Amino acid sequence: MIPPRFDHVAPTTLEEALAVLGQHGDDAKVLSGGQSLIPLLKLRLAAPAVLVDINRIPGLDRLEEADGVLRIGALVRESALESADLVRRRYPILMDTAHVIADPLVRNMATVCGNLAHGDPANDHPATMLALEAEVVARSAAGERVIPVTQFFTGVFATALRPDEILTEIRVPAPAPRSGGAYLKLERKVGDFATAAVAAQVTLAEDGTVVRAGVGLTNVGPTPIKALQTEAFLAGKPLDDATTREAGRLAAEEARPTADRRGSVEYKRDLVRVFTMRALRRARDRAEGRAATASAERAYATAGGR
Numbered sequence: 001m002i003p004p005r006f007d008h009v010a011p012t013t014l015e016e017a018l019a020v021l022g023q024h025g026d027d028a029k030v031l032s033g034g035q036s037l038i039p040l041l042k043l044r045l046a047a048p049a050v051l052v053d054i055n056r057i058p059g060l061d062r063l064e065e066a067d068g069v070l071r072i073g074a075l076v077r078e079s080a081l082e083s084a085d086l087v088r089r090r091y092p093i094l095m096d097t098a099h100v101i102a103d104p105l106v107r108n109m110a111t112v113c114g115n116l117a118h119g120d121p122a123n124d125h126p127a128t129m130l131a132l133e134a135e136v137v138a139r140s141a142a143g144e145r146v147i148p149v150t151q152f153f154t155g156v157f158a159t160a161l162r163p164d165e166i167l168t169e170i171r172v173p174a175p176a177p178r179s180g181g182a183y184l185k186l187e188r189k190v191g192d193f194a195t196a197a198v199a200a201q202v203t204l205a206e207d208g209t210v211v212r213a214g215v216g217l218t219n220v221g222p223t224p225i226k227a228l229q230t231e232a233f234l235a236g237k238p239l240d241d242a243t244t245r246e247a248g249r250l251a252a253e254e255a256r257p258t259a260d261r262r263g264s265v266e267y268k269r270d271l272v273r274v275f276t277m278r279a280l281r282r283a284r285d286r287a288e289g290r291a292a293t294a295s296a297e298r299a300y301a302t303a304g305g306r
């Protein structure tokens with residue numbers, strides 16, 4: 001289908017973009033990578049009068065770590081995240097996540113911030129950002145708000161962003177020593193949205209017990225889910241087989257999947273159980289700086305970690 005008519009505005013400063021958004025309110029939409037918005041327009045599921053294209057605004061493609069925070073600017077594409085040496089070395093969970101989003105063509109355009117702003121519970125970055133306890137920065141003409149990602153996803157395709165705001169940056173806390181994370185996703189074929197996926201990020205004490213655990217779940221509820229009971233259970237425990245097994249059981253309980261063409265409720269819960277165990281093991285291996293065992297690598301690859 002052909003999209004309905006709209007005006008296309010492509011400002012070259014953030015202030016100008018924010019002024020246009022403030023002027024049009026609900027009638028305007030931010031356009032970044034266009035990988036979700038353009039399909040919605042073509043299906044006529046969205047019909048904004050004005051698209052505020054932020055692609056010509058300089059400085060929004062910043063990806064850098066400073067003062068204990070990784071900053072991911074509004075125009076950082078999935079492909080940039082995936083290929084950044086900093087991300088590979090320090091934030092492998094982000095690389096895992098970017099790597100299983102869609103296909104390389106989509107990843108060349110799609111932005112990480114757009115992945116959150118779209119508010120789709122099937123998108124992959126939300127669960128990872130919940131596990132990492134990231135924050136998002138929302139700018140409007142009136143100023144700046146910093147929103148913990150735990151308060152960002154308010155419903156199906158709904159976020160805490162106001163119509164006059166641009167998500168300018170995601171802030172991810174730099175990992176403490178002995179931290180590691182992993183994202184595992186099952187997709188029916190390459191490029192598909194998740195049947196279910198699990199993000200796990202852990203920080204370990206010298207004796208191997210969990211100082212902090214973050215667990216996020218993709219596409220098993222109306223919003224991405226932070227598995228709070230699982231996280232609380234993990235704190236202070238050694239990440240041995242008994243602990244990861246129980247964590248898997250708890251995460252499956254916290255999932256709220258519905259049946260669809262990707263699978264039944266029982267199937268999706270069981271995926272969450274198994275992937276939570278595998279993601280925690282992978283996170284532990286990375287936290288300990290150990291190469292994963294051959295069998296763990298095989299399980300990881302089988303699970304879609306590639």
Ligand SMILES: Cc1cc2nc3c(=O)[nH]c(=O)nc-3n(C[C@H](O)[C@H](O)[C@H](O)COP(=O)(O)OP(=O)(O)OC[C@H]3O[C@@H](n4cnc5c(N)ncnc54)[C@H](O)[C@@H]3O)c2cc1C
Nearest residue numbers: 030032033034035036037102110111114115117123124167
């Ligand atoms: C074939 C295909 C397969 C896909 N597979 C996956 C997948 O496996 N996993 C996955 O997670 N996603 C997948 N997607 C979805 C897509 O990758 C994300 O939703 C996309 O990254 C959104 O980012 P964008 O920059 O393209 O946003 P856009 O499409 O430009 O915008 C999406 C929405 O977010 C808003 N928005 C965007 N940026 C901002 C901002 N900075 N501030 C405020 N609002 C903003 C827009 O107004 C719009 O409402 C797929 C898409 C396609 C086309």
